[in-house]
Amino acid sequence: MKVVVCIKQVPDTKGGVKFNPDGTLDRAAMMTIMNPDDKAGLEAALRLKDQYGAEVTVLTMGLPKAEDVLREAIAMGADKGVLVTDRVLGGADTWATSQTLAGALRNMEYDLIITGRQAIDGDTAQVGPQISEHLNIPVISYAQNLKIEGDSVIVERQFDDRYHVLKAKMPCLITALAELNEPRYMTPGGIFDACKAEITVWGRADLKDVEDSNLGLKGSPTQIAKASDKVRKGAGEKVTLDPAEAVDYIVGKLKEKHVI
Amino acid sequence: MDFTLRKEHEMARTLFKEFAEKEVKPLAQEVDETEEFPRETVAKMAKNGFLGIPIPKEYGGQGCDPLTYAMCVEELSKVCGTTGVIVSAHTSLCCDPIMTFGTEEQKQKYLVPLAKGEKLGAFGLTEPGAGTDAQGQQTKAVLEGDEYVINGSKIFITNGKEADVYVIFAVTGMIEKKGRKIKEISSFIVEKGTPGFSFGTKEKKMGIRGSSTYELIFTDCRVPKENLLGKVGQGFKIAMHTLDGGRIGIAAQALGIAEGALDRTIAYTKERKQFGKSIAAQQNTQFQLADMATKVQAAQLLVYKAAMAKATQKEYGFEAAQAKLYAAEVAMEVTTKAVQLHGGYGYTREYDVERMMRDAKITEIYEGTSEVQRMVISAALLK
Numbered sequence: 001m002k003v004v005v006c007i008k009q010v011p012d013t014k015g016g017v018k019f020n021p022d023g024t025l026d027r028a029a030m031m032t033i034m035n036p037d038d039k040a041g042l043e044a045a046l047r048l049k050d051q052y053g054a055e056v057t058v059l060t061m062g063l064p065k066a067e068d069v070l071r072e073a074i075a076m077g078a079d080k081g082v083l084v085t086d087r088v089l090g091g092a093d094t095w096a097t098s099q100t101l102a103g104a105l106r107n108m109e110y111d112l113i114i115t116g117r118q119a120i121d122g123d124t125a126q127v128g129p130q131i132s133e134h135l136n137i138p139v140i141s142y143a144q145n146l147k148i149e150g151d152s153v154i155v156e157r158q159f160d161d162r163y164h165v166l167k168a169k170m171p172c173l174i175t176a177l178a179e180l181n182e183p184r185y186m187t188p189g190g191i192f193d194a195c196k197a198e199i200t201v202w203g204r205a206d207l208k209d210v211e212d213s214n215l216g217l218k219g220s221p222t223q224i225a226k227a228s229d230k231v232r233k234g235a236g237e238k239v240t241l242d243p244a245e246a247v248d249y250i251v252g253k254l255k256e257k258h259v260i
Numbered sequence: 261m262d263f264t265l266r267k268e269h270e271m272a273r274t275l276f277k278e279f280a281e282k283e284v285k286p287l288a289q290e291v292d293e294t295e296e297f298p299r300e301t302v303a304k305m306a307k308n309g310f311l312g313i314p315i316p317k318e319y320g321g322q323g324c325d326p327l328t329y330a331m332c333v334e335e336l337s338k339v340c341g342t343t344g345v346i347v348s349a350h351t352s353l354c355c356d357p358i359m360t361f362g363t364e365e366q367k368q369k370y371l372v373p374l375a376k377g378e379k380l381g382a383f384g385l386t387e388p389g390a391g392t393d394a395q396g397q398q399t400k401a402v403l404e405g406d407e408y409v410i411n412g413s414k415i416f417i418t419n420g421k422e423a424d425v426y427v428i429f430a431v432t433g434m435i436e437k438k439g440r441k442i443k444e445i446s447s448f449i450v451e452k453g454t455p456g457f458s459f460g461t462k463e464k465k466m467g468i469r470g471s472s473t474y475e476l477i478f479t480d481c482r483v484p485k486e487n488l489l490g491k492v493g494q495g496f497k498i499a500m501h502t503l504d505g506g507r508i509g510i511a512a513q514a515l516g517i518a519e520g521a522l523d524r525t526i527a528y529t530k531e532r533k534q535f536g537k538s539i540a541a542q543q544n545t546q547f548q549l550a551d552m553a554t555k556v557q558a559a560q561l562l563v564y565k566a567a568m569a570k571a572t573q574k575e576y577g578f579e580a581a582q583a584k585l586y587a588a589e590v591a592m593e594v595t596t597k598a599v600q601l602h603g604g605y606g607y608t609r610e611y612d613v614e615r616m617m618r619d620a621k622i623t624e625i626y627e628g629t630s631e632v633q634r635m636v637i638s639a640a641l642l643k
């Protein structure tokens with residue numbers, strides 16, 4: 001069984017977001033982490049490796065330094081890493097990103113592709129489903145649990161107040177939620193091996209069946225007009241009261257502010 | 261000379277830091293208050309390979325270097341000195357001597373499960389009358405047929421009752437050296453559960469209160485002669501070699517405690533307001549913090565240098581002694597200043613620096629007091 005996990009190196013928003021003067025993210029000035037949903041997807045794949053001996057390959061598109069996130073995945077237990085990097089791929093929106101990743105995946109063998117639901121720097125949740133469309137395979141999104149049965153995958157898909165149980169024949173694509181599992185840590189020995197591991201690096205020329213018009217900034221229908229950090233709220237007020245008193249206190253405050 | 265860490269060391273630090281923050285820090289205060297050995301944390305560390313970091317992969321370890329191991333103890337000790345010393349005693353004092361002096365059979369039988377974290381290790385050298393003076397050993401081992409019969413006791417043993425495998429030392433005879441009769445000391449591997457091997461009192465300690473510190477008692481304890489570690493009479497050499505490595509672990513523990521206290525003090529002095537401004541705005545605070553940070557940095561360089569010396573040099577006792585001496589004294593000084601800068605709050609158990617000051621003290625005492633380190637360093641200078 002071969003599993004490819006698409007992962008993304010994202011800014012660690014816990015450390016605060018920094019912008020360039022032109023409004024774009026100053027990625028160089030920010031700490032980076034593996035996107036949390038992707039990490040859960042990787043953990044799911046590693047459990048398939050533990051259980052069924054699946055081969056796990058991690059795939060990412062990004063700057064050359066995105067190699068770090070592949071090494072982190074290998075240190076957790078992934079077998080191989082593929083980095084797609086090329087100047088012409090820069091500035092990609094979800095459309096161009098999914099086209100790029102699909103172009104790379106056409107060169108790879110897979111039974112299952114796992115992506116995170118969404119990345120914390122864009123929050124679109126589009127790339128996974130778009131990849132499945134480009135590759136013409138089924139997709140099950142918002143996976144909160146998954147298991148393998150024969151040549152199929154059975155997934156619990158999170159829904160508003162319930163979950164759906166869906167079955168799809170492999171090859172298929174699953175988008176994972178951070179709630180899917182608790183990702184394992186890297187191991188010290190895994191880190192040493194990961195730093196020696198050879199990362200496959202692909203450029204534009206290695207992508208299969210993709211038009212130039214669908215790549216990079218030029219191939220991106222979405223253009224960002226302006227980006228800004230979220231407005232920080234005040235620290236708020238914390239009071240400790242009995243429930244009855246608390247209700248009166250809250251109602252009083254709401255009246256004071258003319259909310260009710 | 262390049263002081264930049266290699267990629268693998270940077271990644272390892274990230275791992276240890278994340279683990280320490282998530283798994284160890286939330287329990288540190290409780291472990292100190294209850295004096296309970298943090299078994300669940302040890303199980304998690306075992307699962308993640310933290311109990312065999314510098315041991316080669318073929319013996320169940322992680323195949324990393326002594327620097328990575330030192331960084332693990334450092335990061336754990338930043339949040340919990342108890343957890344730091346559990347890893348240090350297990351790795352430096354039990355895994356290392358078996359790795360260095362053990363036979364292939366001993367390595368397969370004992371080192372592999374130790375390095376995998378399936379078993380926990382301890383080391384028994386100290387006795388009521390034999391601390392710094394290791395020649396004062398009273399515990400005896402007598403060969404009877406295919407077994408050594410051990411009688412005596414060991415005190416202040418870290419991981420005492422929790423360990424499964426113990427490297428212990430005993431007198432096996434008298435020999436003549438330079439016209440003087442001296443004790444011949446040998447080293448043995450003893451398993452928990454061996455008839456005649458029991459535990460005495462648990463020590464009530466000032467700091468590192470969650471570490472299990474016990475007396476080991478041997479009463480006609482019979483161990484197979486295959487459990488002799490190294491050769492007969494090699495015990496003193498094994499003990500000294502082991503302590504050279506152990507001192508790097510304790511130096512890393514001291515460094516971590518100092519770093520933890522400094523981090524908390526920087527945060528506290530920025531928050532605490534007196535006379536209308538944060539105490540961090542007072543020049544006294546600024547100068548104290550500057551001195552603390554400079555000494556912590558110097559200690560880190562000595563600890564890392566000693567760890568690298570263990571990886572690349574045959575002898576590293578000098579570097580280890582310097583690192584341990586300095587880091588331990590810095591830990592004591594920095595934690596004391598940290599408590600002072602926290603004022604009355606720093607003297608309460610609500611604040612971590614109170615625990616850190618108590619934890620720091622032992623680093624000046626165990627695995628060779630600061631006075632012993634000065635003896636080692638000066639002996640090398642004057643030889």
